[in-house]
Structure formats: structure tokens, C-alpha cells
Amino acid sequence: MDLMKITRISAAGMQVQSERLRVVAENLANADSTGTTPGSEPYRRRTISFAEGLNKELGLPTVRVSRYGVDQSPFDREYDPGHPAADENGYVLRPNVNPVVEMVDMREAQRGYEANLSVIETTRTMVQRALDLLR
Incomplete structure (x- = not known):
């Protein structure tokens, strides 16, 4: 396989893993984000899905983000009657x-990101060694 194709495939893998890290960071940043009015919903966990893609320019199979979603699992409830988002019974919905x-x-x-980076670094080393042999 062409070494440039390998690099493009690994770069696509790094890109989706980077996007996955962004979604995880968003979820962690909002892990305590409750509603602001009584009975309002808190932050709902975000999800990300991948799918096989095709780089039409090079005719390569790659990976891509297929969709962003929202986790529909139920919220936790916590008894905190002094909270601004507490319902009439004193319960606050917590993020899922x-x-x-x-x-x-x-x-x-x-x-996953590191594995793809390693492939790119190994490919670069192989190209460098091939060039050294030609000198």
C-alpha cells in the first residue's frame, strides 16, 4: 500500500478520536450542570458514533463521524430542597x-489517537530510511 495512503487513513483516525475527546470533555465539564428552574432538565450526556467512510479523492476507506447523539438514559434524582431547580418534593434532576x-x-x-500517531511516525521513519538508502 502507498505510504501516503497509510498516513491519510491514520490521520482520519486521529481526527475522529480528537472529536471523541471533545465530546468526552464536554460531558465532563457539564457533569454537575443542573436545571435552573424547578423541574427543569439538567445537561444530557452527548454521544458520538463512527462509520466507515470513503476518501473519494484517493479511493481510500477511512473512518468518519457518522452522528452526534444524546444519551436518553434516565436522570438521577437527588434530594436538595434548597436548590433552585428542586421540584415540589425537593428533588433535583442530576445529569446522566x-x-x-x-x-x-x-x-x-x-x-486510539496514540496508535494512529504511531502509525504515522513509523511510516515517516520508513520513508526516511528508504531515502537514506537511495543516497
Whole structure:
């Protein structure tokens, strides 16, 4: 396979993992974002999905973001009658963000990014060595 194609495929992988990290960071930043009025909904966890794509210019299979979604799992309830978003019974809806799950997702995205970066670095080294042999 052409070394430039390998680099393009890995770059696409890095791009989607970077986008995944952005979504995880948004979720973690809003893990405590509740509503502001009684009974209002808090922040709802965001999700990201990938799909196989095609780079038509090079005829390469790559990966791309297929869609951004919203996690429809139920909110947690916490008894806090003094909170501005507390309902008539004193309960506040909490975001459906689990920081542990987000940290695992972040670590997985980081590893995927690093793996693709490693492929690019290895490809660059191979090209450099090939050029050195030609000298």
C-alpha cells in the first residue's frame, strides 16, 4: 500500500478520536450542570458514533463521524430542597453523566489517537530510511 495512503487513513483516525475527546470533555465539564428552574432538565450526556467512510479523492476507506447523539438514559434524582431547580418534593434532576465512564472513554480515545500517531511516525521513519538508502 502507498505510504501516503497509510498516513491519510491514520490521520482520519486521529481526527475522529480528537472529536471523541471533545465530546468526552464536554460531558465532563457539564457533569454537575443542573436545571435552573424547578423541574427543569439538567445537561444530557452527548454521544458520538463512527462509520466507515470513503476518501473519494484517493479511493481510500477511512473512518468518519457518522452522528452526534444524546444519551436518553434516565436522570438521577437527588434530594436538595434548597436548590433552585428542586421540584415540589425537593428533588433535583442530576445529569446522566457518569465521570468514570467518561474517563474510560477518554482513555480509550487517547489510546486510539496514540496508535494512529504511531502509525504515522513509523511510516515517516520508513520513508526516511528508504531515502537514506537511495543516497
